[in-house]
Amino acid sequence: MGIMFKGMRKIVSSSPHHLIPRKVKFDWHATPIDWIKGEPFASHFINAIHLMFPAGELWMCRMINRAIPYLDDPKLIEDARAFIRQEAMHARSHSSAVDEHLKAYGLYPDEYQQRVNKLFEEILMDEPFGVRLPKPLQKEWLIFRLGCMAVFEHIACVLGQYALDHEKWEEVADPVMLDLLRWHGAEEVEHRSVVFDIYHGVGGGYVGRYMCTGLVLAAVTVLWTQGATEILRKHPDIKVDPSIAHGWFSQQWRRATSLGLLPTLPWVAGKMLGYFSPFYNPIHEGSTEQALAYLETSVGYLATQKPVPAAVPFVDQTVQA
Template identity: 40%
Template structure:
């Protein structure tokens, strides 16, 4: 019996949009250290994104540039090129938060050095002979990215609907960064999985690489939270626990633990397709009102007018 992934329906044409990188920028001068007022744990749990994403998304771009020659579907190629542009922009936007954290007494360098090692060395290019071994390692990484993108889309959908953060008075600039990024993750949520199906699609590989990706994300995230809490200059012996995460999930300031657990069988189902997750219409609706995205669009229109 073949273990090749059964072909599943792709996203409807009505759901498809041309993916473009929105050249956003953010000003962090007025963003406090605890941008969720009175809640350093929620703040730092989400702040881990600023430590993981720059290196991770640079790695996505690097791997996808290598896989472009394997793409024979022109529409998918266009989607992947748009995905590359968006991921590169996400990496830069989160990278620009790090100097602000340093100014507030939180130097993330010891942690980001570990993340850089993971993506550049452990998951980076290997000295392999041309042929099957090199192809196998490229397909492994394509599948890992598809699994990670399942969770970035999950988080994107969550942050777009996390109204409790607004009620708690969360910093509007940080919320715009997170929701702009989350909206684009929902917008391009099908690309990584469809690319995996196109170039490989082996179901055993999908399961194996999901376990790798999920385990690595959970390990790195809890490590990042503990790093932030221990090094926050306002906290005396700051600590983090699973209970803290669970309770914030129940209150709505972090993703609910039960929803994270339920996302696992969805991805592992043979019938899975990312179009089943989130809403393109909601993502585009947010991008239409995002202060940063609107400013980027206005700058682009101004450039067209000048031309």
């Protein structure tokens, strides 16, 4: 468990095992435009993560690299480096879904993607809006960003566990997209403690974490709904204005949740409440055993593994006919 004391603070890794970076490969050629059969809203509401995650995950990799020099627990440093490798693979995999799925069907919203990229590649970098911060503020700015990452990682863990548990998708979902979501979700569950531990290891505390939570929830809500709207706006079968200001969006949301295709808002809110507790520790969220069990069977992961050569029977050449 992470140990946090005022004045005399020693933060150690909470992860119960050694994290494993995995390569994956997904073949999108047979994935239909609506990967949840007959459900464009649910399909593309989830597809919005392909637009948000690549830039966000590469940004997190950069921030963790900045934080490593402040850490002194060897296991936590090992966790941090493995986390970077896992997140980099997440970014590449969601980028492949953009390039080979969304773009293939003409659903890619260029302007929205540019806004997302600007957020992570300019505004949230070391010099926000190009402004060089005074040296005393540089570490505080890093701690703030790590605090925001810790909130996002909690959300990712909760949704990752949802993907692992949710059997309804198996009846209606494209198996390739479902495997991407479950593989990614399982790794989020696997490394759920890393950023939280690093945030506290660098000097973050409960008050800062509390403040970051509201900002991240607002930002994720806006980015996610805007991304889904922009994809749906390009969908050939959507003839209405899909923006959230109009009734169609909320109507479709209620329909999708009633069918069990998306989590309900009360469920999400309930999962966020625990994060506000000063005694919160992500190790109590999700199941490491379930996550690791899925990761060993993921088709995308197995596609990158070299097949084990078949055993060749031994023939004793000295035996005479």
